Amino acid sequence: MRLEDRNALVTGAGSGIGQAMAELFAKEGANVAINDIEADRLAETARLVEAEGRKALPLPFDVTDFAAVRDATAHAIEELGHIDVLCANAGIAPTVDFVDMSEDAWDRMIKVHLYGAFYCCKAVVDHMIERGHGRIIITASMSAINGDIHLTHYSAAKAGQVGMARALARELCGTGVTVNVIAPGLTKTNILGEVDDEVIQKYAPPIGRIGQPYDQAYAALYLASEEGSFVTGHTLQVNGGAF
């Protein structure tokens, strides 16, 4: 098992990619602190983690609230003993034309993704440096690289995550802490909202299918594992060839 005796903290773990990460990490031996802003979503994720014989620690909080992030992370460290892997994964993606975009919509998007990832990194990084080991994995998006129509705020926030991760990775080289990004392409989760399957298939990547949460979770597993220990500052594009 790749994550035997490891503990992970996954944000946005109540659904989609975060839930798949939590389940896969548990299959590979990790206990998982699972966060979501929607507290009721965490019961199913906890069930999946516990079904693998691992401990699940539900932590409902909003990643845009630094005090909440800090306190919950400290609680997770106390309960589990240590945190080896942080997946800063929580996200939203409401689409809006740039001309109609309110300042509030812009702020919320930047807050959830860029501040959220920053707060989560801040909350664990001292602990990881002290232990001489840590894996930080941020779920950005292909939008960071390509820019997506009706998602200027999202694309900007995700590009910010990529820049932050690269800089932090370089700053932390030699500490035992790696920092990497996953850039998913179209992946079938709740974030796609009410868009029906026919429309989604129209945008299917060249590989011939849209992504599934486990496609992203396996990428995170690689970066979290010993096998990924020489990789830092990287953005892994998990996109079925949709560059």
Ligand SMILES: NC(=O)c1ccc[n+]([C@@H]2O[C@H](COP(=O)([O-])OP(=O)(O)OC[C@H]3O[C@@H](n4cnc5c(N)ncnc54)[C@H](O)[C@@H]3O)[C@@H](O)[C@H]2O)c1
């Ligand atoms: N699905 C895709 O096609 C796709 C593509 C590129 C990137 N992503 C990114 O993947 C990540 C996971 O998204 P997903 O596709 O699994 O979507 P999802 O909607 O299934 O899961 C996202 C989870 O994040 C939670 N969340 C939202 N705001 C939060 C906050 N402020 N604090 C804590 N939790 C919060 C939601 O409640 C939800 O459970 C996101 O960062 C998203 O931007 C997804």
